Amino acid sequence: MAKEITPRSENYSQWYLDIVKKAGLADNSAVRGCMVIKPYGYAIWEKMRDQLDKMFKETGHVNAYFPLFIPKSFLSKEAEHVEGFAKECAVVTHHRLMNDPNGNGVVVDPDAKLEEELIVRPTSETIIWHTYKDWIKSYRDLPLLINQWANVVRWEMRTRPFLRTAEFLWQEGHTAHATAEEAMEEAALIHEVYTRFAEDFMAMPVIKGAKSANERFAGALETYTIEALMQDGKALQAGTSHFLGQNFAKAFDVTFLNQQNTEEYVWATSWGVSTRLVGGLIMTHSDDEGLVLPPKLAPTQVVIVPIPKPEPEIMIAADRIADDLKAKGISVLIDTDDKNRPGFKFAEYEMKGVPVRIGLGKRDLENNQCEVARRDTKTKEFYKLDNIGAAVADLLDDIQNNLLQRAKDFRSEHTTAVDNMKDFVDVLDNKGGFVLAHWDGSPETEQKIKEETKATIRCIPLDAVEEEGTCIYSGKKSNKKVIFARAY
RNA sequence: CGGGGCGUAGCGCAGUCCGGUUAGCGUACCUGGUUUGGGACCAGGUGGUCGCAGGUUCGAAUCCUGCCGCCCCGACCA
Numbered sequence: 001m002a003k004e005i006t007p008r009s010e011n012y013s014q015w016y017l018d019i020v021k022k023a024g025l026a027d028n029s030a031v032r033g034c035m036v037i038k039p040y041g042y043a044i045w046e047k048m049r050d051q052l053d054k055m056f057k058e059t060g061h062v063n064a065y066f067p068l069f070i071p072k073s074f075l076s077k078e079a080e081h082v083e084g085f086a087k088e089c090a091v092v093t094h095h096r097l098m099n100d101p102n103g104n105g106v107v108v109d110p111d112a113k114l115e116e117e118l119i120v121r122p123t124s125e126t127i128i129w130h131t132y133k134d135w136i137k138s139y140r141d142l143p144l145l146i147n148q149w150a151n152v153v154r155w156e157m158r159t160r161p162f163l164r165t166a167e168f169l170w171q172e173g174h175t176a177h178a179t180a181e182e183a184m185e186e187a188a189l190i191h192e193v194y195t196r197f198a199e200d201f202m203a204m205p206v207i208k209g210a211k212s213a214n215e216r217f218a219g220a221l222e223t224y225t226i227e228a229l230m231q232d233g234k235a236l237q238a239g240t241s242h243f244l245g246q247n248f249a250k251a252f253d254v255t256f257l258n259q260q261n262t263e264e265y266v267w268a269t270s271w272g273v274s275t276r277l278v279g280g281l282i283m284t285h286s287d288d289e290g291l292v293l294p295p296k297l298a299p300t301q302v303v304i305v306p307i308p309k310p311e312p313e314i315m316i317a318a319d320r321i322a323d324d325l326k327a328k329g330i331s332v333l334i335d336t337d338d339k340n341r342p343g344f345k346f347a348e349y350e351m352k353g354v355p356v357r358i359g360l361g362k363r364d365l366e367n368n369q370c371e372v373a374r375r376d377t378k379t380k381e382f383y384k385l386d387n388i389g390a391a392v393a394d395l396l397d398d399i400q401n402n403l404l405q406r407a408k409d410f411r412s413e414h415t416t417a418v419d420n421m422k423d424f425v426d427v428l429d430n431k432g433g434f435v436l437a438h439w440d441g442s443p444e445t446e447q448k449i450k451e452e453t454k455a456t457i458r459c460i461p462l463d464a465v466e467e468e469g470t471c472i473y474s475g476k477k478s479n480k481k482v483i484f485a486r487a488y
Numbered sequence: 489c490g491g492g493g494c495g496u497a498g499c500g501c502a503g504u505c506c507g508g509u510u511a512g513c514g515u516a517c518c519u520g521g522u523u524u525g526g527g528a529c530c531a532g533g534u535g536g537u538c539g540c541a542g543g544u545u546c547g548a549a550u551c552c553u554g555c556c557g558c559c560c561c562g563a564c565c566a
Contacts, residue, residue, distance in 0.1 A: 157564060272566080319556090343527050347526075347527045359525070
């Protein structure tokens with residue numbers, strides 16, 4: 001065994017780090033808290049990005065790009081917003097280096113101090129709304145539906161590859177609308193796009209809900225979230241869509257003339273998902289043998305391994321199979337390496353999460369067949385070479401569906417309703433997962449529960465059933481259960 | 489910012505307590521050969537300023553002082 005992965009049962013956190021490293025997704029970098037996303041990891045992000053980008057465009061959005069740097073004064077214009085981000089900002093103070101007079105390489109040139117310091121964006125609301133002020137004059141300029149793909153920096157104390165890094169890649173949508181209703185619809189629309197993406201492409205079931213006041217985005221009136229459940233029973237906030245009301249319009253004085261020629265502040269939304277999704281993908285499907293990828297996001301969907309090695313006769317047959325698969329829109333890699341033996345390659349491709357592996361040897365050719373192994377169940381079957389393209393296409397669909405179903409089953413098994421604090425703590429400590437409980441709606445109660453149990457309200461589900469009940473902490477009246485969990 | 493751990497070959501480590509040949513092992517890599525349907529084997533080889541800077545000593549990976557970095561756990565957060 002050349003490359004061992006720590007079993008999940010032994011140390012889940014180490015297992016996650018092993019997968020990231022050994023599947024070749026990312027490396028630690030020379031910069032604390034920042035990672036190098038390696039080609040294979042980046043390929044997964046590209047698949048996500050391309051699909052999301054397509055979905056944004058289909059819903060009428062266009063891409064643009066705003067600066068990395070934000071003047072410090074911008075950040076302080078929206079009080080809650082600055083409070084939310086001030087503690088984790090990187091600040092640019094100088095614009096030039098010079099040779100150290102003492103001969104120790106380069107040092108910051110003290111004469112090159114910036115008049116106004118620049119903040120490396122932790123998110124772009126402020127600079128975008130500063131810009132929107134110039135772009136929006138009339139109701140005819142609305143709605144303004146813009147997205148940007150960018151990197152942002154949040155100086156986190158504790159980081160983990162993909163799940164939380166000091167610098168990360170994401171998309172941030174920033175829209176402006178004439179009415180509150182329209183902005184709320186936009187926030188809901190994106191919420192729905194994120195849900196569809198998570199379930200249909202990542203095969204990661206999510207709960208759609210609203211954040212409590214404590215967990216809301218800094219500066220938002222309402223934050224919608226999709227919450228996923230990881231295999232270790234912890235929740236992952238996978239995407240958020242915010243209704244910002246007129247907060248940023250007022251902070252940056254963005255107004256428009258409506259059809260009655262009266263001036264109004266515009267209504268705003270913002271929304272984003274990040275490279276954190278890659279972490280969620282890993283922790284939703286992967287196992288002790290390595291990464292497991294849903295076919296729709298796998299950089300390589302099928303790998304063909306010649307057995308025992310790439311000999312001409314086998315390679316010709318492999319090419320023919322690859323052509324059949326490609327004709328069905330399937331991405332295929334033919335392994336042409338003649339150094340390693342098949343067993344080694346099998347383990348490697350399993351580590352990398354390739355959904356389907358086709359083994360092809362002389363014995364198979366004689367029988368007009370190939371050996372097809374699926375990564376999700378680790379089962380193997382012989383397929384006839386006739387019509388292999390269609391058969392594998394069906395198999396990939398089956399794998400995609402199976403992964404979603406498996407994740408849904410896991411979530412159902414790890415979603416527990418409780419009526420009192422004792423059961424609440426018991427479930428958190430011994431079972432994990434989502435815990436449904438009545439809550440009195442007050443930030444104070446939520447805070448107390450968090451302090452005592454480390455569980456937070458992940459969301460107030462949009463489809464929560466109305467029912468009479470009493471808050472598990474305060475005993476006060478409540479009309480629906482909300483979802484608690486310990487979270488990443 | 490607290491608590492723990494670690495820095496020796498690309499990777500994983502031993503050696504450090506108790507200073508002493510040419511710094512070692514596994515793996516990876518290169519050569520040659522034998523193998524080949526689930527992580528092959530044999531033989532030969534390449535590769536190191538022992539994290540950095542001082543100090544002690546005839547002699548430092550090893551002892552002393554200072555510094556730097558990284559990882560894990562926690563508080564904070566997407």
